[in-house]
Amino acid sequence: MQTEELRLDGNAAGGVLRQVFAEDVTAALATCAGCGTSGLVGSLLEYGHGMGIVLRCPKCDSAVLRIARARGRLHVDLSGVRLLTIPERVSLA
Amino acid sequence: MADQPFIARGFHSRRAAAPPGRLPPGQYETRDFPVLSAGPTPRTPLESWDFTIRGADGGQSSVRWSWDELQALPRETPTVDIHCVTKWSKFDTRWEGVSVDTLLDAALTAGVADGAFVLAFCDGGYTTNLPRADVTGGKAWVAFGYDGAPLAPEHGGPARLLVPHLYFWKSAKWVRGLQLLPSDEPGFWEQLGYHDRGDPWREQRYQGDP
Amino acid sequence: MSEAVVERVAAATPGPPRLEWQVATVVSVQQETPRARTLVLDVPQWPGHRAGQHVDVRLVAEDGYQAQRSYSIASAPAERTVALTVERLDDGEVSPYLCGVLQPADGVEVRGPIGGYFVWEVAQGGPLLLVAGGSGIVPLMAMLRHHARADVSARAAVPVRLLYSARTLDDVIYRAELEKLADPPQVEVVLTLTRDAPPAWSGYRRRVDRAMLEAVSWPSSAAPHVYVCGPTSLVESVATLLVDLGHEASRVRTERFGPTA
Numbered sequence: 001m002q003t004e005e006l007r008l009d010g011n012a013a014g015g016v017l018r019q020v021f022a023e024d025v026t027a028a029l030a031t032c033a034g035c036g037t038s039g040l041v042g043s044l045l046e047y048g049h050g051m052g053i054v055l056r057c058p059k060c061d062s063a064v065l066r067i068a069r070a071r072g073r074l075h076v077d078l079s080g081v082r083l084l085t086i087p088e089r090v091s092l093a
Numbered sequence: 094m095a096d097q098p099f100i101a102r103g104f105h106s107r108r109a110a111a112p113p114g115r116l117p118p119g120q121y122e123t124r125d126f127p128v129l130s131a132g133p134t135p136r137t138p139l140e141s142w143d144f145t146i147r148g149a150d151g152g153q154s155s156v157r158w159s160w161d162e163l164q165a166l167p168r169e170t171p172t173v174d175i176h177c178v179t180k181w182s183k184f185d186t187r188w189e190g191v192s193v194d195t196l197l198d199a200a201l202t203a204g205v206a207d208g209a210f211v212l213a214f215c216d217g218g219y220t221t222n223l224p225r226a227d228v229t230g231g232k233a234w235v236a237f238g239y240d241g242a243p244l245a246p247e248h249g250g251p252a253r254l255l256v257p258h259l260y261f262w263k264s265a266k267w268v269r270g271l272q273l274l275p276s277d278e279p280g281f282w283e284q285l286g287y288h289d290r291g292d293p294w295r296e297q298r299y300q301g302d303p
Numbered sequence: 304m305s306e307a308v309v310e311r312v313a314a315a316t317p318g319p320p321r322l323e324w325q326v327a328t329v330v331s332v333q334q335e336t337p338r339a340r341t342l343v344l345d346v347p348q349w350p351g352h353r354a355g356q357h358v359d360v361r362l363v364a365e366d367g368y369q370a371q372r373s374y375s376i377a378s379a380p381a382e383r384t385v386a387l388t389v390e391r392l393d394d395g396e397v398s399p400y401l402c403g404v405l406q407p408a409d410g411v412e413v414r415g416p417i418g419g420y421f422v423w424e425v426a427q428g429g430p431l432l433l434v435a436g437g438s439g440i441v442p443l444m445a446m447l448r449h450h451a452r453a454d455v456s457a458r459a460a461v462p463v464r465l466l467y468s469a470r471t472l473d474d475v476i477y478r479a480e481l482e483k484l485a486d487p488p489q490v491e492v493v494l495t496l497t498r499d500a501p502p503a504w505s506g507y508r509r510r511v512d513r514a515m516l517e518a519v520s521w522p523s524s525a526a527p528h529v530y531v532c533g534p535t536s537l538v539e540s541v542a543t544l545l546v547d548l549g550h551e552a553s554r555v556r557t558e559r560f561g562p563t564a
Contacts, residue, residue, distance in 0.1 A: 003130035003247055005535050005562040012373055012559070014417035015359040018322040027419035042420020043557070049129040050179030051262065052285055061133060063218070070286035070299040077285060098363040099326045099412045103404045106368030 003047070010044035010055045016067055017041070020076055021086075029085040034062030036082070041065070115174065116182055117293035123181040128247045131281065135216035135267050142251060144235060145270035146200040149208030152272060156200045160251070163235065166191045171234060173257035175264070176293040188255055189238030193228045193271075196235065208273035212280060213254050216267040221280035222289060223256065223263055225273070232258055235268060260291040260298070322417070323348075324361060326410040330384055335476045339438060340402045341377060341388045346413060352380055354445040355422040355530065355558075358387065358415030362397055372397045375441040375532075375558070376416065377477075379448035385413075388476060390438035421558045425453040427528060429461030430521050434511065434541050436468045436533025439560055440476050443532055447481075447490060463490040466519045468511050468537065470498040493519050511537065513544050523549030532558040 014026045026042035037059040044055040044064055052068030066077040111122045139160040148154035170189050176182045201207055212222050236255040237244050244250035249266030256263045262282050283289055288297040296302060327344040334340050361371045378386035391402040405411060423446045433443040450463055469475045475494060485492040495507035507515060521527045529550060531541045538559045545555050
């Protein structure tokens, strides 16, 4: 087995991301600080396990978003994302 | 409700009874060898693989070993228990590798600047920080064999750090070297709230644990 | 409506509720295949979902041990209950519980719906190409059910093809419903059986490959919306092949389920 078989889509991190952000950001556009590629957060590659979640750029493998839960705190490292473009939810309901 | 989890009827953890005194607090024994990874498996050909110890002078002084040079060093075959911070422990794992003492002694003899801390660095960008005292004194290895065979890539092959007396994230997979440092600098998981030392017997899982 | 008005209305609209864990009640269970079971849940605070979304399920043992997994929603957005179809992984710890221990009237902790990436709505139009491996059919079934409930003109405007790879015919989840969908043909359903096929089987008997995708898919010039779901290895090979065949990467949305167990 290779660790690539364990990876999922950024979409799989939607639950914890909704704890961090007020909006669903799996449909947001993230620009990788490593290579400048833009892609939907849901299409990043997710390497997640009991220690935390790492969302990597599918182009250059840089860690774009890192999240760990420790003692009732969520640690969120955004240093790998240069820009996050989040669609506003305009609801007329 | 969010803070008060609902107990699932008939759901039991798979914690098996372990010999008393052998499991650190909060751990359970597993017979599997779970694979935890924060990234894809790096593939560095052995011809271009090397292991480097960089000095605490910002890496101006350094010593490197090629794969063949590392293989030629005296080997040890520790059998140890390992403890993952995600709560599994595995008993009697058999490794083969070179003691970090052997490498550090050679580096210091060659004039590499000493430091009180080390940051292990790896293919794929992973890092983890350790007190120098935790990788010396026969407690740490650069391991390239597991259970009588070459260390498999998903478990960190061709070589990983093995520091079994600390939580297993300190035993960095795909290790390529040690950076000596005058002061502690947090690594990949330590930046995200994990403990700088990580002693399982004191349950040093997260920053702020005693 | 002017932008200012939209902005004011939007500001006055309460946001979605925070994503909280809540206890759902199992309404019924249904064995779909020897290894897959559908759980129909009544979730008290359910804001409604979009086809393709998932929920997180958390199990807590009496000694505090926790296990958490994500499961795709199989039911159409219009349904009042939430159906999850779970495949039993023999060495898993959550799926054997959900597939065996959990019974109607039991509670189970969930949070959701989650995800705005792997979703499809009939308003997005088509054509719609769905590629499933194993239990990867589940979120795609929500899309098919959503499509089946759309009004006739909306449905006619969106041709759908499903390519579904399963080990054997007995492992095909929702087989009867898929047969019904395919006759009369609202949806073209193509099965491929990778391990064992009945003697009279005239369909594909191999893993999804380039030739199969070329035969089943629309050409890239038709610009279909593509959703691929299944084991990580299948998803990655299918997505790569589709891009090689000229499909725009941004139109190929993927949902990896992890390693094949």
